[in-house]
Amino acid sequence: xxxxxxxxxxxxxxxxxxxxxxxxxxxxxxxxxxxxxxxxxxxxxxxxxxxxxxxxxxxxxxxxxxxxxxxxxxxxxxxxxxxxxxxxxxxxxxxxxxxxxxxxxxxxxxxxxxxxxxxxxxxxxxxxxxxxxxxxxxxxxxxxxxxxxxxxxxxxxxxxxxxxxxxxxxxxxxxxxxxxxxxxxxxxxxxxxxxxxxxxxxxxxxxxxxxxxxxxxxxxxxxxxxxxxxxxxxxxxxxxxxxxxxxxxxxxxxxxxxxxxxxxxxxxxxxxxxxxxxxxxxxxxxxxxxxxxxxxxxxxxxxxxxxxxxxxxxxxxxxxxxxxxxxxxxxxxxxxxxxxxxxxx
Amino acid sequence: xxxxxxxxxxxxxxxxxxxxxxxxxxxxxxxxxxxxxxxxxxxxxxxxxxxxxxxxxxxxxxxxxxxxxxxxxxxxxxxxxxxxxxxxxxxxxxxxxxxxxxxxxxxxxxxxxxxxxxxxxxxxxxxxxxxxxxxxxxxxxxxxxxxxxxxxxxxxxxxxxxxxxxxxxxxxxxxxxxxxxxxxxxxxxxxxxxxxxxxxxxxxxxxxxxxxxxxxxxxxxxxxxxxxxxxxxxxxxxxxxxxxxxxxxxxxxxxxxxxxxxxxxxxxxxxxxxxxxxxxxxxxxxxxxxxxxxxxxxxxxxxxxxxxxxxxxxxxxxxxxxxxxxxxxxxxxxxxxxxxxxxxxxxxxxxxxxxxxxxxxxxxxxxxxxxxxxxxxxxxxxxxxxxxxxxxxxxxxxxxxxxxxxxxxxxxxxxxxxxxxxxxxxxxxxxxxxxxxxxxxxxxxxxxxxxxxxxxxxxxxxxxxxxxxxxxxxx
Numbered sequence: 001x002x003x004x005x006x007x008x009x010x011x012x013x014x015x016x017x018x019x020x021x022x023x024x025x026x027x028x029x030x031x032x033x034x035x036x037x038x039x040x041x042x043x044x045x046x047x048x049x050x051x052x053x054x055x056x057x058x059x060x061x062x063x064x065x066x067x068x069x070x071x072x073x074x075x076x077x078x079x080x081x082x083x084x085x086x087x088x089x090x091x092x093x094x095x096x097x098x099x100x101x102x103x104x105x106x107x108x109x110x111x112x113x114x115x116x117x118x119x120x121x122x123x124x125x126x127x128x129x130x131x132x133x134x135x136x137x138x139x140x141x142x143x144x145x146x147x148x149x150x151x152x153x154x155x156x157x158x159x160x161x162x163x164x165x166x167x168x169x170x171x172x173x174x175x176x177x178x179x180x181x182x183x184x185x186x187x188x189x190x191x192x193x194x195x196x197x198x199x200x201x202x203x204x205x206x207x208x209x210x211x212x213x214x215x216x217x218x219x220x221x222x223x224x225x226x227x228x229x230x231x232x233x234x235x236x237x238x239x240x241x242x243x244x245x246x247x248x249x250x251x252x253x254x255x256x257x258x259x260x261x262x263x264x265x266x267x268x269x270x271x272x273x274x275x276x277x278x279x280x281x282x283x284x285x286x287x288x289x290x291x292x293x294x295x296x297x298x299x300x301x302x303x304x305x306x307x308x309x310x311x312x313x314x315x316x317x318x319x320x321x322x323x324x325x326x327x328x329x330x331x332x333x334x335x336x337x338x339x340x341x342x343x344x345x
Numbered sequence: 346x347x348x349x350x351x352x353x354x355x356x357x358x359x360x361x362x363x364x365x366x367x368x369x370x371x372x373x374x375x376x377x378x379x380x381x382x383x384x385x386x387x388x389x390x391x392x393x394x395x396x397x398x399x400x401x402x403x404x405x406x407x408x409x410x411x412x413x414x415x416x417x418x419x420x421x422x423x424x425x426x427x428x429x430x431x432x433x434x435x436x437x438x439x440x441x442x443x444x445x446x447x448x449x450x451x452x453x454x455x456x457x458x459x460x461x462x463x464x465x466x467x468x469x470x471x472x473x474x475x476x477x478x479x480x481x482x483x484x485x486x487x488x489x490x491x492x493x494x495x496x497x498x499x500x501x502x503x504x505x506x507x508x509x510x511x512x513x514x515x516x517x518x519x520x521x522x523x524x525x526x527x528x529x530x531x532x533x534x535x536x537x538x539x540x541x542x543x544x545x546x547x548x549x550x551x552x553x554x555x556x557x558x559x560x561x562x563x564x565x566x567x568x569x570x571x572x573x574x575x576x577x578x579x580x581x582x583x584x585x586x587x588x589x590x591x592x593x594x595x596x597x598x599x600x601x602x603x604x605x606x607x608x609x610x611x612x613x614x615x616x617x618x619x620x621x622x623x624x625x626x627x628x629x630x631x632x633x634x635x636x637x638x639x640x641x642x643x644x645x646x647x648x649x650x651x652x653x654x655x656x657x658x659x660x661x662x663x664x665x666x667x668x669x670x671x672x673x674x675x676x677x678x679x680x681x682x683x684x685x686x687x688x689x690x691x692x693x694x695x696x697x698x699x700x701x702x703x704x705x706x707x708x709x710x711x712x713x714x715x716x717x718x719x720x721x722x723x724x725x726x727x728x729x730x731x732x733x734x735x736x737x738x739x740x741x742x743x744x745x746x747x748x749x750x751x752x753x754x755x756x757x758x759x760x761x762x763x764x765x766x767x768x769x770x771x772x773x774x775x776x777x778x779x780x781x782x783x784x785x786x787x788x789x790x791x792x793x794x795x796x797x798x799x800x801x802x803x804x805x806x807x808x809x810x811x812x813x814x815x816x817x818x819x820x
Binding site for chain 1: 448449450451492493495499503504506507516520522523526527528529530531532533534535536538539541542543547559561562582585586587588589590628629631632634635636688689690691692717720721722755756757758759760761762763764768772775776777779780781782783784786787788789790791793802803
């Protein structure tokens with residue numbers, strides 16, 4: 001099934017839908033399987049990691065279309081030949097496929113410098129049980145023709161259709177990436193983060209990270225021109241090419257891996273409050289990523305809800321976060337069209 | 346059960362003075378910035394709060410009367426024109442900036458606030474609101490929400506959907522829903538991202554939380570004067586290929602230059618100039634210096650006649666005023682003009698411009714080009730005289746042919762003006778039947794009866810609403 005036309009992908013998936021329906025299962029589409037949420041229903045797992053063809057790449061247009069199973073690292077290796085890339089670095093350093101990143105609503109640490117990953121999604125090719133194979137969005141960097149349907153595929157875990165190809169806006173690769181780190185007292189680091197924003201803007205990432213039992217760490221990363229890095233080195237010290245994100249050792253998965261965001265006003269408060277979770281906050285955007293036990297994750301979800309923040313499970317159990325009833329109605333009607341028998345969960 | 350006394354009920358909600366039914370009062374609402382179609386609304390209601398909007402919507406929905414929201418009426422695709430006897434909710438009284446939240450870098454506004462007023466209000470705090478459509482002196486943020494408006498600076502900063510973090514909206518049933526959050530992150534389906542740019546066909550926005558962008562530490566505006574359009578197009582591609590994403594990268598051709606030089610903000614372009622690029626780079630000061638130097642080098646390697654760097658803020662302001670008044674300046678060289686809006690892959694720019702020139706020749710009309718070259722968003726301005734019905738027909742056909750070229754080259758029928766009435770049939774050029782069904786399902790999910798802004802965006806059969814005056818093609 002690795003090599004195949006659009007039609008053969010659609011035909012094959014139609015057969016998979018039939019079998020899943022016959023088995024009374026739910027179809028769970030997986031890229032590399034890192035971002036899996038637990039399900040209470042019997043699941044048929046369908047792997048897309050071998051769908052890894054490049055479909056179209058035009059460096060001058062800063063756009064690329066590839067099959068959904070292509071790994072981001074594979075794509076970036078191709079784009080690197082033209083000094084371009086998709087700047088997505090997730091704090092747990094795990095690989096993602098393009099379709100997996102879209103479906104799980106994954107985002108990275110470089111949002112401050114490059115914006116959210118979802119803003120790069122120009123178009124999707126999707127196979128649905130209800131409507132068959134469809135094209136959503138476009139292949140150009142600017143488009144307002146029709147509804148922005150790709151948006152409702154971001155983070156909805158393939159519940160409306162199976163993504164078979166993704167069109168993304170690519171970025172030029174900066175001439176230099178450089179980083180600095182500081183550790184110690186939270187209030188001193190927060191003051192430093194504020195000063196950094198005054199010194200230069202926008203940073204590719206300005207993160208405060210915390211692991212249970214270790215010191216808080218501030219890390220600043222600049223992507224840009226050598227002259228600017230020289231200026232920053234004069235002001236901040238030598239720094240280094242790829243200084244580590246976390247204070248001690250690599251990332252450790254706990255029961256729940258989560259992402260979310262909070263208003264800038266509440267960022268310091270969260271860092272003072274957090275205790276048992278590994279947590280990283282991007283200081284320019286308020287985006288968070290972390291890992292915690294189930295009970296700690298539940299506490300954090302409640303805390304964020306009370307502070308106008310957002311909590312979302314990347315992998316782990318469903319924590320039962322409720323949706324507005326009016327939005328449930330809209331979602332139900334969409335499901336009726338895209339996946340009338342609920343094959344996709 | 347349809348209500349017969351809906352008009353009286355509306356008056357009870359917003360007051361007698363704020364329900365317009367007099368034909369003379371309705372006349373200004375019979376078209377928007379897209380003047381090729383006229384259609385008089387059944388009535389115009391002027392609510393001044395979210396609760397009034399919700400109450401008005403409930404009354405109209407119960408009476409099965411279609412409706413739409415309207416701001417300044419600057420839509421260039423007919424998005425704010427009432428079809429199928431719809432009632433207009435004119436949101437001009439909801440025009441307050443409610444809060445400037447510097448700490449969270451958000452400004453909270455009502456939908457009737459004029460775009461440029463937002464930047465003026467936040468400038469003292471060191472911020473700006475990035476989307477800057479050319480109509481920003483008049484267009485409202487509610488309209489920007491509906492159309493997902495762009496502007497010259499969206500090349501670097503993105504369009505409206507990238508700058509609205511939350512919205513309070515009224516659904517077709519009159520329910521109030523809050524979407525998004527102060528943090529600007531999604532949880533669950535990205536409804537907000539879907540609704541922005543839905544051309545007022547799914548919800549009515551009553552309050553918006555907009556992301557503020559820090560003013561760049563430094564910027565440099567550059568004018569590049571060319572003797573050949575092709576060379577200017579190639580310079581655009583070379584700048585992007587060099588890994589430079591300017592804040593803005595605009596282009597005007599000779600006919601457009603002729604028009605703007607007759608307008609209120611002449612720059613002093615030589616009369617024989619064939620194309621001009623207006624380029625702005627901004628950011629950290631070292632980045633700007635180096636980038637501007639590199640842009641200059643690229644321009645000089647593309648047979649540029651002259652490169653000018655803005656030396657004062659007054660000079661920069663004039664160059665931008667010259668560019669931003671280009672559409673209006675067409676009135677100085679033609680009785681009327683019709684603005685098209687299509688997108689092509691940037692690499693196809695020379696091909697697209699050559700084909701637009703061929704279309705102008707084929708239909709014996711003049712076409713000026715003023716456009717966002719950096720993202721391939723074309724704005725051909727088709728000049729005509731409305732007193733010549735045959736010429737009007739040729740212009741309409743030429744516009745359609747230009748969109749066909751955009752789609753053929755792998756682009757889109759609209760980059761920022763929307764589908765509206767104008768391009769509803771052109772949707773079939775860009776999307777297949779299945780794709781359109783997928784979009785129709787979105788409409789059904791939010792507005793199953795088709796009451797919100799009917800006759801826009803999706804090519805569907807007309808519905809059985811009671812009709813007021815029908816649309817009239819102007820000629």
